[in-house]
Amino acid sequence: MAGWDLLLTDARIATLAADSPDYGEIRDGAIAIADGCIAWLGPGAERPAHKSRKTRSLGGQWVTPALIDCHTHLVFAGERSQEFEQRLEGASYEAIAIAGGGILSTVQATRAASANELFDAGLARVKALAAEGVATIEIKSGYGLDVENELKMLEVSRRLGESTDLTIRTTLLAAHTVPPEFDGKVDDYIDLISNTLLPEVAKRGLADAVDAYCESIAFSAPQIAKLFRQAIDFDLPVKLHADQLSDGGGAELAAYFNALSADHLEYTSVAGVEAMAKAGAVAVLLPGAFLTLRETQQPPVDALRKNGVPIAVASDCNPGTSPICSLRTAMILASRLFGLTPLECIAGTTREAARALGLLQDRGTLEVGKRADIAIWNISHPRELAYWIGTPQLADLIIGGHTTRP
Numbered sequence: 001m002a003g004w005d006l007l008l009t010d011a012r013i014a015t016l017a018a019d020s021p022d023y024g025e026i027r028d029g030a031i032a033i034a035d036g037c038i039a040w041l042g043p044g045a046e047r048p049a050h051k052s053r054k055t056r057s058l059g060g061q062w063v064t065p066a067l068i069d070c071h072t073h074l075v076f077a078g079e080r081s082q083e084f085e086q087r088l089e090g091a092s093y094e095a096i097a098i099a100g101g102g103i104l105s106t107v108q109a110t111r112a113a114s115a116n117e118l119f120d121a122g123l124a125r126v127k128a129l130a131a132e133g134v135a136t137i138e139i140k141s142g143y144g145l146d147v148e149n150e151l152k153m154l155e156v157s158r159r160l161g162e163s164t165d166l167t168i169r170t171t172l173l174a175a176h177t178v179p180p181e182f183d184g185k186v187d188d189y190i191d192l193i194s195n196t197l198l199p200e201v202a203k204r205g206l207a208d209a210v211d212a213y214c215e216s217i218a219f220s221a222p223q224i225a226k227l228f229r230q231a232i233d234f235d236l237p238v239k240l241h242a243d244q245l246s247d248g249g250g251a252e253l254a255a256y257f258n259a260l261s262a263d264h265l266e267y268t269s270v271a272g273v274e275a276m277a278k279a280g281a282v283a284v285l286l287p288g289a290f291l292t293l294r295e296t297q298q299p300p301v302d303a304l305r306k307n308g309v310p311i312a313v314a315s316d317c318n319p320g321t322s323p324i325c326s327l328r329t330a331m332i333l334a335s336r337l338f339g340l341t342p343l344e345c346i347a348g349t350t351r352e353a354a355r356a357l358g359l360l361q362d363r364g365t366l367e368v369g370k371r372a373d374i375a376i377w378n379i380s381h382p383r384e385l386a387y388w389i390g391t392p393q394l395a396d397l398i399i400g401g402h403t404t405r406p
């Protein structure tokens with residue numbers, strides 16, 4: 001048997017394994033890495049005698065699975081601070097959208113930007129997330145809203161994955177809002193996405209999933225159902241922006257299509273939560289959007305817990321509702337605004353975020369056989385990750401077995 005590539009010793013490991021209590025703590029732990037994966041992990045005293053090319057003592061530092069941001073819109077051009085100001089002066093998000101602002105103003109800027117400009121802007125945001133311990137990021141399209149520009153966004157996202165050590169998962173969100181060319185012809189736009197864009201995206205392997213925005217200012221459940229049926233025909237899993245501003249039956253729709261996740265969920269009913277539980281869909285909570293829109297309607301956290309729905313937390317990094325390029329901030333906000341416990345915040349950005357991306361079999365916890373995506377922290381307990389605000393605590397990030405300095 002070939003030796004290990006790297007052996008981490010004297011670590012306090014929070015495995016976050018689903019079958020372990022709490023954080024899955026292993027004191028005086030060791031992790032052996034071979035071929036980018038965890039080959040052995042456990043108490044140092046039980047470590048088998050085995051050669052390793054490199055050994056690194058962590059001197060008692062805590063390690064957790066590297067963080068996963070499972071919902072972002074981080075490829076975009078421009079910014080929307082003027083709209084932010086308008087909202088603080090009394091205009092609502094819906095009213096701005098209906099007047100042609102909101103998502104559509106970012107569409108204008110993103111269409112006008114070159115692929116290289118979008119790449120540079122996206123790369124800076126990817127690096128900001130990685131600097132906090134994030135190794136896997138989901139990026140949605142949805143600011144192109146025509147064939148050419150949706151493909152451009154997805155290609156840029158794929159390039160971000162190829163040019164960095166991080167894993168980038170891409171999601172087609174062409175059903176984000178109705179583009180001006182299709183004003184009053186929403187069904188025709190859904191047909192364009194379903195019959196022209198989606199087949200091209202699938203043929204070129206540009207997306208790992210399909211998402212849609214189910215809301216009165218965006219798309220109805222029947223319109224989204226049509227798109228989701230096509231996605232499933234192309235073997236692409238679905239996920240949904242559901243019940244963010246009103247209860248549009250989004251959670252039920254997501255459950256019906258066996259979605260990986262339903263996201264936002266502020267207005268989801270208990271029936272919607274029960275449907276998600278039956279379907280095994282993850283609830284992705286986005287406290288950055290809740291905070292920025294100064295929402296008061298809380299997502300149904302107790303019902304999610306009671307029904308055993310897995311809860312993930314993500315940044316929702318976007319220029320309109322969540323200008324927050326920090327997953328740590330999302331964790332911190334989830335504890336303050338939604339009452340999630342620190343353990344729920346950390347599981348929500350590791351194990352449950354992996355589950356929301358359909359990647360739990362190879363990441364999200366520290367277990368033998370999974371990718372060696374490991375964050376090393378300067379903390380005295382992992383609960384501190386949801387506690388301190390504005391304090392950088394990452395000591396090192398190991399991605400696929402290699403130390404990465406973002």
Ligand code: NIG
Pocket residue numbers: 073102103106213241244289316318319320321322
């Ligand atoms: O997740 N709700 C729709 N999509 C984004 C907002 C996008 C935007 O306003 O640009 C969200 O909050």
Ligand code: FE
Pocket residue numbers: 071072073241316
């Ligand atoms: Fe979003």
